[in-house]
Each structure stands twice: as structure tokens, then as C-alpha cells.
Amino acid sequence: MRWPKPSTVRWGLLVALLVFWEVMPSTKIIPELFLPSLSKTLTVLWIDRVEYAEALVVTLYEVGVAMVIACGAGILTGAVVGGIATLRNIMLPVFSSLYAVPIVILYPIFTAWFGIGSESKIAFAGIYGFFPVMLSTAAGIRTIDPQYLLAARSMGATLVQQITRVIIPASIPTVLTGLRLGGALTIIGVVVSEMLTASAGIGYLVSRYRTILDSPHVFAAILMILVLSIMFDLLARTVERHTLVWQTAGRRERGAPTAQASTLPAPAPV
Amino acid sequence: MSAIAVDRLSHVYAGAEGGVPALEDITIGVEAGKFVVIVGPSGCGKTSLLMMLAGLRHQTEGTILCAGKPISEPDPERVGVVFQEASLFPWLTALDNVEFPLALRGAPRDDRRRRAEEMLSLVGLDGFGGRYPHELSGGMKQRVSIARGLVQDPPVLLMDEPFAALDEQTRMTMGHELLRIWSTTRKTVVFITHSLTEAVYLADEVLVMSARPGRIIDRIEVTLPRPRTYEMMATDTFGQLRERIWQQIRKAP
Numbered sequence: 001m002r003w004p005k006p007s008t009v010r011w012g013l014l015v016a017l018l019v020f021w022e023v024m025p026s027t028k029i030i031p032e033l034f035l036p037s038l039s040k041t042l043t044v045l046w047i048d049r050v051e052y053a054e055a056l057v058v059t060l061y062e063v064g065v066a067m068v069i070a071c072g073a074g075i076l077t078g079a080v081v082g083g084i085a086t087l088r089n090i091m092l093p094v095f096s097s098l099y100a101v102p103i104v105i106l107y108p109i110f111t112a113w114f115g116i117g118s119e120s121k122i123a124f125a126g127i128y129g130f131f132p133v134m135l136s137t138a139a140g141i142r143t144i145d146p147q148y149l150l151a152a153r154s155m156g157a158t159l160v161q162q163i164t165r166v167i168i169p170a171s172i173p174t175v176l177t178g179l180r181l182g183g184a185l186t187i188i189g190v191v192v193s194e195m196l197t198a199s200a201g202i203g204y205l206v207s208r209y210r211t212i213l214d215s216p217h218v219f220a221a222i223l224m225i226l227v228l229s230i231m232f233d234l235l236a237r238t239v240e241r242h243t244l245v246w247q248t249a250g251r252r253e254r255g256a257p258t259a260q261a262s263t264l265p266a267p268a269p270v
Numbered sequence: 271m272s273a274i275a276v277d278r279l280s281h282v283y284a285g286a287e288g289g290v291p292a293l294e295d296i297t298i299g300v301e302a303g304k305f306v307v308i309v310g311p312s313g314c315g316k317t318s319l320l321m322m323l324a325g326l327r328h329q330t331e332g333t334i335l336c337a338g339k340p341i342s343e344p345d346p347e348r349v350g351v352v353f354q355e356a357s358l359f360p361w362l363t364a365l366d367n368v369e370f371p372l373a374l375r376g377a378p379r380d381d382r383r384r385r386a387e388e389m390l391s392l393v394g395l396d397g398f399g400g401r402y403p404h405e406l407s408g409g410m411k412q413r414v415s416i417a418r419g420l421v422q423d424p425p426v427l428l429m430d431e432p433f434a435a436l437d438e439q440t441r442m443t444m445g446h447e448l449l450r451i452w453s454t455t456r457k458t459v460v461f462i463t464h465s466l467t468e469a470v471y472l473a474d475e476v477l478v479m480s481a482r483p484g485r486i487i488d489r490i491e492v493t494l495p496r497p498r499t500y501e502m503m504a505t506d507t508f509g510q511l512r513e514r515i516w517q518q519i520r521k522a523p
Contacts, residue, residue, distance in 0.1 A: 151357035154324050155371040155418075156346045165374070169361045246361045246402045 036216040045220040051205070056224060058200040059190060062121045063228075066186040069122065070129030071179055077130075078137025078178075083167070092138060099131040104192060111197050121198070125189030129182040136178025140171030173244055180236040187229055202228075273302040273426055273458035274323065279332030281318060291483035292318055296332070298477065298486065302425065305452060305459045307469040310479030311519060316462045317354075319484065320430050323460060324351045336426060346371050350419035350457075352429045358403045358414055364390065365399030368417045389417035392451060409440040416448070420455065429461045433468070442500070445471055449498060466519075470511045471498055478518045488518045 004012075018038060024030045025037040032040070045052060081091050107124050114120040144167060152166045194203025202221050209217035241248070281293040293315045300306050310316050321327040323334060325344040334341045336348050344351075358367045365386050366373075372382035390399055393413040403411055412432055419427055432448075433441045445468055452459055463469055469476050470492055478488040492511060494502050502508050 145357075147353060147355070147357045148359060150326060151351070151353055151359075152370075152374075154326055154344050154346065154351040154353075155374060156344050157374050161374055165370075166359070169359070172361075246363075247404070 033213060033215050036219055040216050041219040041223060044216040045223065048217070048220070052202075052220065052224060055200060055202045055205050055221070056228075058118065059194065059202045059228070062118050062125065062190045062194075062201065063187055065118075066122045066125035066129060066190060067183055069126035070182050070186050071133055073126070074130045074133025074178065074182060075137050075175065078134040078175075079141060081134070082138030082141035088138065088142065095131065095135060095138075099135060103128050104196075107193055107196060110193075116197050116199055118200075121190050121193045121201070124193045125186040128189035129186035131182075132185060133175075133178045133182035136181070137171065137175050140174030140178075141167060143174070144170045173247070176236075176240050176243065180233070180240070183232055183236060184229065187225075187232060191225055272299040273304070273337060274298065274300040274460065275333075275335040276319075276323070277333045277335070279319075279322070279329050279334065281315070281322070281329045281331075293329070294483040294485050296484070296486055300458055300460060302458050303456050304474045305449075305461065305472055306475050306477060307461045307463060307473035308477045308479060309463060309466065309469045309515060309519065310484060311481045312464070314479045314481050315484030316479060317430055320351075320428050320460065320462055323426075324349055324428050326351075346422045346424060348424050349426045349428060350422065350424040352412070352415045352419040352427065352432045354431045355435045358411055358418070360403050362402075363399060364395065364401050364403070364406065364414045367403070367414055368399075368421050370418065371422050385421060386417070389421045390414070392420070392454070393417045394447065407440075408436050409444055412436065412444060413447070416451065420451075420457070425458055427457045427459050429459065431462050431464065434464065441465075441468070446498075446500070448472065449496075453497065466512050466515050467503065469515060470494075470508055471503065476511075476515055478515055488515070490514060 021035070022038040025032055025035050025040070036044075081087050081095070103124070106127070107120070110120040110123050114123055148166050148170060149162055152162050157165065190201070191203040191206075194201035195207040198204040198207075202224055205221040206218055206225075209215075209221070276296055276298040279293060279296040280291070282289040282291050296319065298306075308316050308319070318327060322329050323336075323341065325341045328342075336345075339348075341349070358364075359370070362370065365383070368386040368389050369382045372385060377385075387399060390396065393416050395410060395413050395417070398406065398410065403414070406414065415432065416427075419429075433444050436444060449472060461472060463472075473492045476488075476490040476492060477486050478490070479485065480487045490511060494505075494507060494511075
């Protein structure tokens with residue numbers, strides 16, 4: 001028997017999950033308070049679409065600004081800390097330890113400083129996403145094969161050329177991994193802070209409807225956040241795939257040589 | 271005038287109690303167009319010496335002249351370097367890797383593309399320019415490295431154990447290929463290796479270094495005719511030369 005393709009199985013599982021979501025509550029096996037059916041959730045979402053759209057705009061704005069801060073500051077600090085040995089020895093252990101701190105404990109302070117509007121969410125999520133970006137940038141720069149820099153110097157590269165033509169391209173894969181993780185964390189940061197103290201945003205809708213036990217509205221908000229996170233991940237993956245062509249080029253035709261590969265001249269016996 | 275003239279070069283690594291002597295009183299003269307191989311035990315400072323010839327490291331004492339002018343920093347127009355393992359940039363195609371030194375100088379795009387393609391074809395890699403390093407075999411990667419070392423047409427090519435990571439068969443083929451490339455370009459080559467067979471097979475002259483602190487303890491003229499063939503490896507002359515180098519290395523403290 002031939003196994004179906006992994007992607008077929010994945011889509012199958014998703015469909016099964018959606019069917020389960022629809023069937024279980026409508027047959028009353030699961031009470032609606034615990035899990036409202038998919039159709040009910042979507043109906044609620046459609047009826048209150050204006051409210052949800054407004055909340056989405058607020059959340060997207062906060063996530064966007066927080067990502068710019070997290071990525072910008074993260075890459076900059078990571079590059080400086082990773083590139084300068086003395087700084088790295090002093091700072092890296094500190095940053096690594098800070099990464100383990102549940103930064104959410106700082107959020108009450110941020111609301112005191114920045115109020116309960118978007119600013120406190122941006123500050124919190126920005127810091128939350130900053131650490132993985134900064135740490136992976138530092139790691140990316142630190143782990144560059146010194147042989148590359150030696151080769152570049154032997155070819156007469158100036159310090160600026162070593163940075164732009166060797167250090168940056170060599171560290172891009174690790175930095176992108178950090179950006180993907182950091183971006184996901186800023187989404188989490190924004191939603192969590194909206195749920196704690198806020199007056200707008202999707203997270204705020206979740207916690208407001210939960211207090212009045214309106215499950216369909218809660219699930220409508222959850223569904224939106226799910227879609228938002230998945231969209232971000234797909235976007236990040238597409239960027240990675242296009243930037244890192246050199247890591248994957250030619251891998252696909254390894255298994256079955258294509259017509260193009262066979263028209264290449266036979267390699268010299270090496 | 272010799273292509274490379276090293277005069278009483280010494281090097282001491284900074285460290286406790288006045289440092290560790292690495293190289294001691296090295297004097298070498300290499301005539302233009304010669305193929306010189308340096309052999310010696312591990313850690314004798316061969317690679318350090320080569321780094322100094324390339325201007326990548328500075329000696330404590332002594333001078334290095336290349337075509338009459340001192341070497342103080344890397345100068346890819348006078349000296350090309352081919353490194354131990356593939357130091358090709360994995361994010362660039364073979365062609366872009368070969369172009370890299372020209373791009374650093376800001377050479378016009380068309381010129382450097384044409385020049386890089388010429389070099390790839392010289393090393394036998396016609397049609398492989400669009401491949402990334404991970405799509406090439408070990409031997410092909412080192413061919414690209416050689417092309418990159420030659421792309422600025424420097425009179426001197428320095429090679430630091432370029433075939434050390436290759437398997438025996440590929441290594442023999444690459445040695446032969448290198449001699450072919452050398453005979454068409456007539457560069458002055460300084461080649462570092464651990465392999466005595468490779469040394470005798472390639473060299474006009476073999477310099478034997480002692481263990482640390484590295485000194486030149488023997489110069490051996492390889493009298494085998496050129497072009498060299500694999501059959502020569504079985505001759506008495508080849509065996510005697512190889513034996514003499516081995517004896518020198520063995521008795522070195």
C-alpha cells in the first residue's frame with residue numbers, strides 16, 4: 001500500500017478537525033459554553049464584523065510597530081554584541097539570562113508608564129520579541145567561519161567590504177530564524193497584554209467576552225488570532241525560501257536528474 | 271630578481287616568558303615561474319609562513335620582498351592565495367565566487383564576468399559557473415578556489431595544503447591538473463603539503479622545515495623532467511628523493 005503524501009495527510013487532519021469542531025457541539029456532546037460550533041462562531045464573527053475588524057486594526061498596528069522595534073533593535077544590538085569580543089563576553093550571559101525571565105511581570109509597570117493604550121503593548125511586545133532576534137543575530141555573527149574572513153582579506157577586502165560582503169550574507173540564515181521566532185513572540189506579546197489590561201484589540205475582545213461567558217464571541221477572536229499567526233509564519237517562510245536560495249538550489253533535482261541537468265557537460269574526472 | 275625573497279625571517283608568538291618562538295631565521299629565494307613545495311611536521315609553522323607571504327600576518331623580524339617590493343598587507347594583484355579547505359562563500363555561485371576579488375575592486379560587470387568565465391574554463395569547469403558550492407564535489411570546489419586565486423592574474427600563487435581534504439585519487443588527479451594549469455599560466459607557486467609524494471611529484475624544489483621553531487633544514491632540487499607523469503612515481507629517482515625528504519623530517523627534533 002502506498003502512503004499518501006504528507007501534505008495530503010496534513011490537509012486531511014485539518015478538515016477532520018474542522019468537522020469535529022462543527023459536529024461535536026451541534027450534537028450537544030460538548031456544551032456550547034465549552035466549545036461553540038464552527039458555524040456559530042463564523043456567524044457571530046460575520047454579524048459583529050465591524051467590531052472585530054476595528055480590533056484587528058488595533059492589534060495589527062501594535063504588532064507591526066512592535067516587530068519593527070524588536071527586529072531593528074535586536075539586529076543592531078545583536079550585531080554589536082556579537083561582533084565585538086569584549087562586549088560579547090560581558091553582555092551575552094546577561095542577555096541570555098534575561099531571555100529566561102518571564103517579561104510579562106514587567107507589563108503592570110509598562111501600563112503605569114505608558115497607559116493602557118497601544119504604547120504599553122508595543123513596549124511589552126517589542127521587548128518580548130527583541131531577545132530571540134538579538135541572541136540569534138549575535139550567534140549568527142559569532143559563528144561565522146573565520147576562514148571566510150581570512151579568504152576575503154587575502155583578496156584585499158576592506159573592513160567595510162568584509163562586513164557587507166561576508167559577515168552580513170553569512171549571518172542571514174541565523175538572523176532569519178531569529179526574526180521568525182521574534183515575530184511570533186511579538187504577536188503573543190501583543191495578544192497577552194491586550195488580554196491583561198486594554199481597551200481595544202483582539203486580545204481585549206477575548207477577555208471581555210469571556211467575563212460575560214459569551215463563548216461564540218471568544219472563539220471568533222481566537223480564530224482570528226490563529227489565522228493571524230499562521231499568516232505571519234507563512235510570510236516568514238516565504239521570505240526565508242527566497243533569501244536562502246543558495247542553501248536549497250539544486251537539492252530538488254538530486255533524486256531525479258532533470259533534462260536541464262543532463263544537458264550540462266560531463267564533469268571533468270575530479 | 272627573485273619573485274619572492276624572504277630574508278632572515280623570525281616569528282615569536284606573544285606569550286609568557288618572552289613568547290613562543292614559531293619561526294627562526296628563514297631565508298628563501300624563489301625564482302619567477304618556479305614551483306616550490308614546503309614540507310614539514312605538523313605545527314612547524316608552515317601555514318604561519320604562508321600567511322606572512324600573503325600579508326595576512328606580520329612577522330616579528332626579517333623582511334619579505336615580492337617582486338622587489340615588501341609585503342605588508344594582502345595584495346591580490348601580486349599574490350593569490352588558495353586555502354586548505356574550500357573557503358568558497360556558500361551564498362555565491364561558482365562564477366560569483368571567482369568574480370569576488372574583482373568585485374571588491376569595483377571592476378566593470380562585463381569584464382569581471384568574462385574574466386571569471388575564462389578562469390573557470392582554465393580549471394576545467396566550463397558550464398559549472400551557475401552552481402553553488404554545495405552542489406560541487408570537493409575536487410571541483412578546489413578548482414573554483416584555484417580559479418579565484420588566479421582571477422587577478424597575480425605573478426605568485428600561494429597554496430596552503432589545498433588538496434588535504436580530498437581523497438587519495440582525487441588528490442592525484444588534482445595535482446596533475448594543477449601542473450597543467452601552472453604550465454599554461456607560468457605562475458610562481460609556493461605550495462604547502464604534508465604529503466611527500468605530492469611534494470616530489472609537483473615541485474621544482476622542496477624545502478624541508480624542522481619542528482617548532484620552524485627552520486629550513488634542507489633544500490632538495492627535484493630533477494625529474496617535465497611534464498611529470500604518474501609513471502615517474504615508480505622510478506628510482508622519485509623514490510630516492512622521497513626517501514631523502516623523509517629522512518630529513520624524521521631526524522628533525
